[in-house]
Amino acid sequence: MATNVVHEEKKKYEATETPPDQDGLWKNLITELFEKFMQFFAPRLYEEIDFTKDPDFLQQELYKEIIQGKKGRVAADQIVKVFLKNGDERWILIHIEVEGKDGADFPKRMFRYFYRIYDKFDREIYAIALLTDAEKSTYHNQYRYSFHGTELEYTYNIYKFDSKNIKKLEQSSNPFAAAVIAGIYASKTKNDSQQRYIFKRKLMTQILQKFTMSNEETHTYFTALLYFIDYLLQVPEELKQKFIEEIRPLIGKEEVLQMKAEKEKLSPTLAAIFAEAKEEGEAKGIEKGRAEGKAEGKAEGIEEAKIMFAQELIRNKYSDETIAKLTKLDVEVIKKLRKEFE
Structure with missing residues (x-):
């Protein structure tokens, strides 16, 4: 059987004079290279998943039913249903928080996503949040509730870009290492076009050296990454x-x-x-x-x-x-x- 992720309907992400749709670009890349995503961000769970069965990305209707019951824009969430090698079914919640500045209510939002899915479908859930802001953030990976003896603690996985070492990421052969580097560069160069251009050129050269076009698998990584980077790191x-x-x-x-x-x-x-x-x-x-x-x-x-x-x-x-x-x-x-x- 397959891995299911809840996500918005796939669409084209065009380069414009306005800031790129980072949520959409990340979702697009995750959908195209989901197995590599799990290998990079959740290596222990990756080893248990049966990838001979395609991941099942939930449709738009289900996304609206689960996630969009709350106010505000939540374009970055995905839910994927997968099957483990032992036959068990698991759901994977992927949340992408693009350049958030105030993480005060973030744990509560993650808990809301969890209980809505769990209450509606009674499925075991693996949750991970990608925090793409390269500046130091206040985001945490736990939600706690306590009121006169009624207590709750919900813990989820997070991947914070601000704590990652670029040189170490450059040594990885996983395409998502390059995607994380691109996300860090995008955050660091919001107001410096020349520096963004230098970073973009350096990253693209590294990708061309790492992923050859002659190999079918790495050819797929290359085209997906180039599309992602070209739009994420836009220059004048x-x-x-x-x-x-x-x-x-x-x-x-x-x-x-x-x-x-x-x-x-x-x-x-x-x-x-x-x-x-x-x-x-x-x-x-x-x-x-x-x-x-x-x-x-x-x-x-x-x-x-x-x-x-x-x-x-x-x-x-x-x-x-x-x-x-x-x-x-x-x-x-x-x-x-x-x-x-x-």
């Missing part, structure tokens, strides 16, 4: 192009083309590299087509590829000038495409 417009230019030589064009052929969701960086690789391939096709009298058709193919790439960049909020540089299209054409898109 002038640094986006610089990042693309510095990362491009580290990723083989054929590998990027293969990713697109397999219809994988590309991050903005990979989309830009893919467009360049495709354009070079089309250019070679034009030369061959000319010899065969087919240059016109090839030219049309290049133009179509440029337009498709421009549309993707418009969706990701790139400026007209940057899109023109990346696609070699005229700015007026970009403006027309943007108007059609809007």
Whole structure:
């Protein structure tokens, strides 16, 4: 049988000028790489889970019924149902607290999540909270209640980013070690774009060295991590192009083309590299087509590829000038495409 996690309906997380949806990015990554998530954050429980049975992520309706009975936004919670190797069923509650500043009511919230699930479904629950703020926090892992002899103590697991050593995390081959580093960098560089760019470039280089594209498993880690990091560690417009230019030589064009052929969701960086690789391939096709009298058709193919790439960049909020540089299209054409898109 499988592991079940309660979570919101999966959606796309687009890069914008506003801060990224960190809750959504984390949930997306956990869903894609759940086994590695459990191996990294809950190694003892991981050893007991039967991963031959896919984890079962609960649907939106159940999420609303259990979690959203309280006021406020709780976008980061997931409940996963898993089965152990001995056949027992367990539920895993994952809560992601993004950059919380006041942890005073946090233990009570964790207890509420627990008793709602337990009361409704009578399931044994493993609960863990990821506290992504890299600054020292006041969050605790216990909720205590006492009133005239009526007492209760609820303890849950927490993973605090502020206490983690980056050098030690860099030695891990688990993709979530890199995700935690990205979370620490995102928290530390909220007001320093240049430093965030340096961290992003360093982290991406390490990931490219660690997870080869030729291996199917590590290829999955790479594409999921790059998507996560590209959106989590957003940089200003002038640094986006610089990042693309510095990362491009580290990723083989054929590998990027293969990713697109397999219809994988590309991050903005990979989309830009893919467009360049495709354009070079089309250019070679034009030369061959000319010899065969087919240059016109090839030219049309290049133009179509440029337009498709421009549309993707418009969706990701790139400026007209940057899109023109990346696609070699005229700015007026970009403006027309943007108007059609809007």
